[in-house]
Amino acid sequence: MLADLYLAYQVLVLGYFAVLNLLYAAFSLAGLSMVARYARELSELALKDLLEREAYLPVSILVPAYNEEKTIVESVRSFLALHFPEFEVVVVCDGPKDRTVEKLREAYALVEEPVVFRKAIDCKPIRAIYRSLRHPNLVVLDKDNGGKADALNAGLNLARYPVFCAVDADSLLDGDALLRASRIFLEDDRVLAVGGTIRPLNGATVRGSVVEALRLPRGFLERMQIVEYARAFFSGRAGWSAMDALLIISGAFGLFRRQAVLAVGGYRTGTVGEDMELVVRLHRRAREQRQDYRIVYTPDPICYTEVPTDWQTLRKQRNRWHRGLWEVLWAHRAMLFNPRYGRLGVLAMPYFLFFEALSPVVEVLGYLMLPVAYALGLLNLEFALLFLLLALGFGVLLSHLAVGIETLLFKRYRSLWERALLLGLGLLEVLGYRQLLAFERFLASFQVWRKRGVWGEMTRKGLETQQAKRP
Numbered sequence: 135m136l137a138d139l140y141l142a143y144q145v146l147v148l149g150y151f152a153v154l155n156l157l158y159a160a161f162s163l164a165g166l167s168m169v170a171r172y173a174r175e176l177s178e179l180a181l182k183d184l185l186e187r188e189a190y191l192p193v194s195i196l197v198p199a200y201n202e203e204k205t206i207v208e209s210v211r212s213f214l215a216l217h218f219p220e221f222e223v224v225v226v227c228d229g230p231k232d233r234t235v236e237k238l239r240e241a242y243a244l245v246e247e248p249v250v251f252r253k254a255i256d257c258k259p260i261r262a263i264y265r266s267l268r269h270p271n272l273v274v275l276d277k278d279n280g281g282k283a284d285a286l287n288a289g290l291n292l293a294r295y296p297v298f299c300a301v302d303a304d305s306l307l308d309g310d311a312l313l314r315a316s317r318i319f320l321e322d323d324r325v326l327a328v329g330g331t332i333r334p335l336n337g338a339t340v341r342g343s344v345v346e347a348l349r350l351p352r353g354f355l356e357r358m359q360i361v362e363y364a365r366a367f368f369s370g371r372a373g374w375s376a377m378d379a380l381l382i383i384s385g386a387f388g389l390f391r392r393q394a395v396l397a398v399g400g401y402r403t404g405t406v407g408e409d410m411e412l413v414v415r416l417h418r419r420a421r422e423q424r425q426d427y428r429i430v431y432t433p434d435p436i437c438y439t440e441v442p443t444d445w446q447t448l449r450k451q452r453n454r455w456h457r458g459l460w461e462v463l464w465a466h467r468a469m470l471f472n473p474r475y476g477r478l479g480v481l482a483m484p485y486f487l488f489f490e491a492l493s494p495v496v497e498v499l500g501y502l503m504l505p506v507a508y509a510l511g512l513l514n515l516e517f518a519l520l521f522l523l524l525a526l527g528f529g530v531l532l533s534h535l536a537v538g539i540e541t542l543l544f545k546r547y548r549s550l551w552e553r554a555l556l557l558g559l560g561l562l563e564v565l566g567y568r569q570l571l572a573f574e575r576f577l578a579s580f581q582v583w584r585k586r587g588v589w590g591e592m593t594r595k596g597l598e599t600q601q602a603k604r605p
Contacts, residue, residue, distance in 0.1 A: 153489075192220035195312075199234055200282070201230045244266055245265060257291060284403050336353070361533050407459060408458075452574050495579055
């Protein structure tokens with residue numbers, strides 16, 4: 135009896151990973167085609183041509199900030215230096231406990247203005263509004279603490295322009311990121327939102343708030359995250375975008391039509407997955423109203439952000455991300471398997487339930503069952519090898535594909551040594567690193583209803599440190 139049950143379990147697990155790998159292959163092929171096409175178009179689309187276009191949509195850059203005194207001044211400087219005809223930077227200080235507001239006041243000669251604005255979305259009280267004497271397009275809000283989503287809603291209330299860009303306070307943008315991303319709204323008025331690629335800032339050469347060159351960081355965890363980010367964007371989001379079923383736009387960098395976001399009530403507070411939840415809600419409303427729309431990912435508009443350098447911070451980050459995924463799936467469970475929502479309801483949402491939210495449960499239980507089956511004399515060597523091959527081997531291929539796109543198509547890492555090292559890291563990722571993160575996501579699946587809607591804090595090294603490291 136026990137042997138029969140274990141045999142059925144083996145068949146289920148192997149079938150699960152076989153289907154998962156087939157889906158990964160489909161996403162990767164669709165994503166590769168999309169990224170290659172974009173790379174060809176990019177070579178023909180000169181920055182000069184974008185700058186000389188008379189038509190453009192002005193953009194409000196919303197920067198929610200909480201305890202960001204180490205990075206905020208340089209980050210804002212990088213936003214103000216963007217190549218774009220008309221934009222404003224709205225920094226929302228969400229009741230920080232450090233000197234974030236004071237640093238901004240000192241660096242940018244801020245003067246207080248009357249707190250007058252149209253409150254289109256509810257948010258925590260705003261204590262003060264400041265405008266820079268040196269940069270008239272820089273506005274700083276000081277408000278009561280309400281979390282990241284509430285801070286973004288406050289920024290939306292003050293934003294003046296039809297498109298807004300939500301960006302993390304510890305991030306830097308490529309100088310032409312807005313030009314390349316915002317053109318998509320002009321070229322297709324159906325577009326509601328555009329997501330770009332996020333790359334780790336750690337190890338980069340930064341001068342004057344500009345990322346001059348990417349270098350691999352020295353830390354093992356930071357290097358592993360470079361491989362992870364490449365796979366997530368070039369194999370995952372590119373594939374979903376190619377199939378018009380993109381559910382995630384990173385909270386670190388995304389552009390949205392302001393009116394569309396106001397129409398769905400802004401960002402939802404009380405969740406740790408506010409970025410994904412907003413995108414799903416935009417999809418849901420558009421589908422329910424039978425609107426012809428698009429939500430897309432574009433590979434090149436680059437945002438650089440600091441990634442965790444220690445295991446404790448990384449563990450908490452991934453735990454928070456996974457709880458956010460579960461919250462979104464629960465909040466929008468009516469979309470699951472519902473043909474009313476097209477491929478979102480019958481493909482994307484079920485995929486994220488079975489192969490993202492539940493995958494760490496299946497994977498961790500699979501690892502735990504191997505020694506148990508061995509101790510009971512039930513272990514089948516062929517099953518063990520197939521399990522490891524399906525669970526781990528295909529992930530290595532995906533990592534190598536994503537790293538190849540990163541290094542060959544976009545030429546972000548020019549050193550042959552760094553390219554070879556990234557490929558090697560794709561192999562090392564499955565030997566311990568992946569299992570530790572899978573276990574953390576496994577735990578998060580049972581902690582989903584706690585610690586909701588709070589800021590995810592991370593120890594910052596600061597952009598000053600990034601610049602000092604490399605002459």
